[in-house]
Amino acid sequence: MSINKFHLVLFIVFSQFSNNISAQSSYLFGLLPSINVNYKLENDWSLNTKLESRHLLRSGEFNGIIERKYNYILTDLSMIAAKKVGLNSRVASGYLIRFEEEKLFHRFIQQYTVLQRLTNLRLAHRLSTDQTFSPMEKPEFRLRYRIASEVALDGQSVDPREFYFKFNNEYLNSWQDYGYDLEIRLVPLLGYNLKSTNKIEMGLDYRVNSFLNNNTRHSFWVNLNWFIEL
Amino acid sequence: MVKYVIVTLFFLIFGNFSNYILAQEKYERESRLKQKYVPSNALNFIDSLSLKNKVKWYLEEGFESKSIEAKFKRNGEKHSIEFDIHGIIQDVEIEMKWNDLYMPFKNLIIKQLKEDCIKHKIVKTQIQYTGNQTALLLKLLSDVSVKDLTVKYEIILKCHCDKNTQLFEYLFNDNGQLIMATPIIFKPSNHLEY
Numbered sequence: 471m472s473i474n475k476f477h478l479v480l481f482i483v484f485s486q487f488s489n490n491i492s493a494q495s496s497y498l499f500g501l502l503p504s505i506n507v508n509y510k511l512e513n514d515w516s517l518n519t520k521l522e523s524r525h526l527l528r529s530g531e532f533n534g535i536i537e538r539k540y541n542y543i544l545t546d547l548s549m550i551a552a553k554k555v556g557l558n559s560r561v562a563s564g565y566l567i568r569f570e571e572e573k574l575f576h577r578f579i580q581q582y583t584v585l586q587r588l589t590n591l592r593l594a595h596r597l598s599t600d601q602t603f604s605p606m607e608k609p610e611f612r613l614r615y616r617i618a619s620e621v622a623l624d625g626q627s628v629d630p631r632e633f634y635f636k637f638n639n640e641y642l643n644s645w646q647d648y649g650y651d652l653e654i655r656l657v658p659l660l661g662y663n664l665k666s667t668n669k670i671e672m673g674l675d676y677r678v679n680s681f682l683n684n685n686t687r688h689s690f691w692v693n694l695n696w697f698i699e700l
Numbered sequence: 701m702v703k704y705v706i707v708t709l710f711f712l713i714f715g716n717f718s719n720y721i722l723a724q725e726k727y728e729r730e731s732r733l734k735q736k737y738v739p740s741n742a743l744n745f746i747d748s749l750s751l752k753n754k755v756k757w758y759l760e761e762g763f764e765s766k767s768i769e770a771k772f773k774r775n776g777e778k779h780s781i782e783f784d785i786h787g788i789i790q791d792v793e794i795e796m797k798w799n800d801l802y803m804p805f806k807n808l809i810i811k812q813l814k815e816d817c818i819k820h821k822i823v824k825t826q827i828q829y830t831g832n833q834t835a836l837l838l839k840l841l842s843d844v845s846v847k848d849l850t851v852k853y854e855i856i857l858k859c860h861c862d863k864n865t866q867l868f869e870y871l872f873n874d875n876g877q878l879i880m881a882t883p884i885i886f887k888p889s890n891h892l893e894y
Contacts, residue, residue: 508888514865516890518894556865557858557865557866562893585893587886592889592892596893601817618892620892624732624759625729625731625734625758628887629730629731632729636892666887666888669891697890
């Protein structure tokens with residue numbers, strides 16, 4: 471697809487979203503801090519642990535009622551074991567437990583990532599599937615694709631004590647109780663590389679879903695991520 | 701309860717790692733350099749090449765050394781010229797196609813790679829010239845064979861050996877003898893993968 475065609479598709483998708491904003495659509499706004507620790511093991515194995523929590527600061531409908539009240543929503547704790555299978559690729563599998571309003575959700579994750587190193591940027595393609603189970607809800611099955619890019623803001627690569635720009639774009643297909651939904655995520659982030667094993671990022675995680683059934687829900691989460699490599 | 705666990709964890713981890721963050725690590729940094737900060741010797745050398753394309757300047761800093769690098773494209777080939785901080789030229793590197801290397805020389809390299817790797821794939825080939833400023837300028841301007849220049853070949857390749865695949869930088873002299881083979885260590889990418 472040429473760049474012009476790609477921009478046209480993006481324009482159509484976003485026009486659709488903006489139409490939905492003026493129609494009946496709801497939004498959430500809050501904080502999404504996370505700590506991600508990656509342990510390097512022998513024989514190209516690694517272990518990744520992530521702790522992430524969601525805090526709601528504001529919710530409501532566009533052109534409608536707004537509720538400004540702090541609400542703690544949930545906490546996710548995940549552990550993923552990964553094995554490097556090629557120079558630039560890795561397969562991983564793991565488990566996530568979600569604590570949400572006294573309820574527990576269990577998620578099993580499988581993923582495959584390929585990293586591309588270009589002259590001025592790095593691109594990571596991630597294809598993943600997950601299955602979520604809980605006593606309260608029907609099982610949910612998801613198929614996700616994410617492209618993440620990193621551009622150094624000084625020089626050709628991100629060195630210690632340098633800022634970088636990161637942009638994630640993810641498409642999540644979800645099947646639950648014979649229903650299907652598509653969620654799209656756009657996440658621009660400003661990162662700072664404290665040293666090669668410590669990075670801090672801040673940005674906005676925008677998510678839109680339920681637009682296929684005209685009940686569009688927009689979520690805006692302020693991301694604060696801390697990545698540690700051990 | 702969960703909130704308290706998160707806060708406690710955050711302080712525990714931050715407490716443990718803040719010392720490491722502030723401590724020194726192997727310090728290597730490459731950053732863009734504005735043309736006004738480039739030493740005049742280096743600028744004059746680049747000016748004498750009468751380039752049509754834009755030149756990008758970089759400062760490379762290590763604990764013990766600093767250097768200045770000019771990167772540009774000329775006749776479709778990527779060039780990289782390294783200077784010391786006084787603008788004295790150190791070397792010239794030109795990216796080339798693997799297939800453009802002449803055959804007997806290529807065979808010597810392949811023989812070495814077959815000894816070291818079960819399977820290999822050439823990613824990048826560069827020719828490196830070192831010598832005095834006049835010889836290097838003559839080489840860049842005329843592309844004829846110039847005496848007083850040391851020629852080396854830098855090959856970046858994927859090498860599959862034993863159980864893993866790694867990226868290596870091989871350096872050969874112009875007789876096809878191996879000078880050095882260094883594994884390339886990648887920067888962590890967990891922030892792009894998770």
